[in-house]
Amino acid sequence: MNAATTTSFWRDLIRKPFFWGIVAIIALLALNVLKDPGYLAITINPNNGNLVGNLIDIMRQAAPIMMIAIGMSLVIATAGIDLSVGSLMAVSGAVSMEFLNSVGDSSSLGAALAAVGLSLLITGILGAVNGVLIAYVGLQPFIATLVLMLAGRGVAKVITGGQNTAASNDPYRWIANGYVIGIPVVFILALGVVIAVGWVVRRSALGLMIEAIGINPRASRMAGIKPKGLLLTAYVLSGVLAGVAGIMSVGSVMTVDISRTGYQLELDAILAVVIGGASLMGGKFSLSGAFVGALLIATLDKTVLFLGVSSSATPAFKAIVIIVICLLQSERVRAWFQRRKRAVAAPRAEAPKEEVAA
Numbered sequence: 001m002n003a004a005t006t007t008s009f010w011r012d013l014i015r016k017p018f019f020w021g022i023v024a025i026i027a028l029l030a031l032n033v034l035k036d037p038g039y040l041a042i043t044i045n046p047n048n049g050n051l052v053g054n055l056i057d058i059m060r061q062a063a064p065i066m067m068i069a070i071g072m073s074l075v076i077a078t079a080g081i082d083l084s085v086g087s088l089m090a091v092s093g094a095v096s097m098e099f100l101n102s103v104g105d106s107s108s109l110g111a112a113l114a115a116v117g118l119s120l121l122i123t124g125i126l127g128a129v130n131g132v133l134i135a136y137v138g139l140q141p142f143i144a145t146l147v148l149m150l151a152g153r154g155v156a157k158v159i160t161g162g163q164n165t166a167a168s169n170d171p172y173r174w175i176a177n178g179y180v181i182g183i184p185v186v187f188i189l190a191l192g193v194v195i196a197v198g199w200v201v202r203r204s205a206l207g208l209m210i211e212a213i214g215i216n217p218r219a220s221r222m223a224g225i226k227p228k229g230l231l232l233t234a235y236v237l238s239g240v241l242a243g244v245a246g247i248m249s250v251g252s253v254m255t256v257d258i259s260r261t262g263y264q265l266e267l268d269a270i271l272a273v274v275i276g277g278a279s280l281m282g283g284k285f286s287l288s289g290a291f292v293g294a295l296l297i298a299t300l301d302k303t304v305l306f307l308g309v310s311s312s313a314t315p316a317f318k319a320i321v322i323i324v325i326c327l328l329q330s331e332r333v334r335a336w337f338q339r340r341k342r343a344v345a346a347p348r349a350e351a352p353k354e355e356v357a358a
Contacts, residue, residue, distance in 0.1 A: 018289035021275045021296045024325050028296075035307065044182070051182035055304065060252075063186035064245035068265060069272040069290040071238030075134045077236050078227075079214040079282025080134060080141035085242040085269060087152025088126055089262025092119040092246025094156040097256045100167035110173035121241045126152065127239015131232035135182055149266070156258045176251030186248045194240070198287040201340055207285075210234060214282025237290040247321035268297045275325055296325075311348070 044055035133144040201207035276289020
């Protein structure tokens with residue numbers, strides 16, 4: 001690889017928005033290492049042979065964010081938004097815990113699979129409600145999903161009778177707390193979903209059609225694309241993935257807290273999507289970027305706790321990091337720095353000529 005090719009490679013890489021997300025993750029990890037040189041150490045638990053360490057914790061914490069970020073990416077690509085994913089996580093957890101609590105068999109694999117299937121069915125139906133209100137009724141995505149965001153926790157309270165419901169089921173708990181080859185199951189599951197969805201939307205015309213309706217719905221209809229069906233599909237998928245995230249979240253403690261499960265995670269999902277390079281105006285999305293963005297959010301949350309940042313200052317700390325990343329991603333900001341660099345370099349290049357003329 002010659003110098004010109006190398007330069008072109010790095011120039012193209014720097015222009016990719018998720019590159020700066022990776023840089024931010026490395027910077028946060030380096031900051032933690034400065035405080036504790038052993039921060040990145042990964043060891044093997046002698047009792048069960050599983051890997052343990054801060055990086056493993058980050059992977060586990062990032063998994064639910066990845067799920068809702070993937071669904072959010074597709075929704076935002078249609079020029080929409082889904083504010084209900086956090087509430088749907090609570091609904092998913094409520095359905096699972098109530099079902100498992102009623103069954104009462106702590107070792108039944110069938111009960112665990114039934115709880116998972118029922119949770120995803122309910123959240124998929126609620127996602128379809130969003131899709132119908134937006135695609136067929138014509139409500140604005142912000143309003144339609146805001147309604148379900150507020151009503152979703154009410155639905156979860158009705159399901160649980162307003163109480164935090166706990167259950168016991170080992171196969172269900174394994175989804176959130178289990179390991180495969182020392183790696184957390186939730187991260188492997190999240191990675192598998194990212195790869196599967198990415199393969200479908202990029203190996204077929206689905207991704208292009210979703211981006212098309214986000215750019216110009218009228219032109220996409222004239223081109224033979226049916227926006228209503230695609231919008232419905234995007235919101236159903238977002239609801240199902242929010243259900244998966246809810247299963248991951250409640251499975252770790254086998255208790256659903258209606259007021260806390262999924263609380264404000266829709267904001268983390270939107271941040272992850274934006275960090276990954278998606279446009280909130282629609283027509284552009286990157287699942288790999290959302291994957292990196294979710295890892296960054298989890299790393300940032302872990303760093304805040306590790307550094308002992310006051311809980312009252314945590315939102316400001318996160319906001320500063322996110323703003324810096326978004327500025328680094330901005331083409332306008334980078335162009336401004338390039339102009340400043342050329343303006344500084346120009347007088348230096350002209351100085352020798354003036355000396356020769358003298």
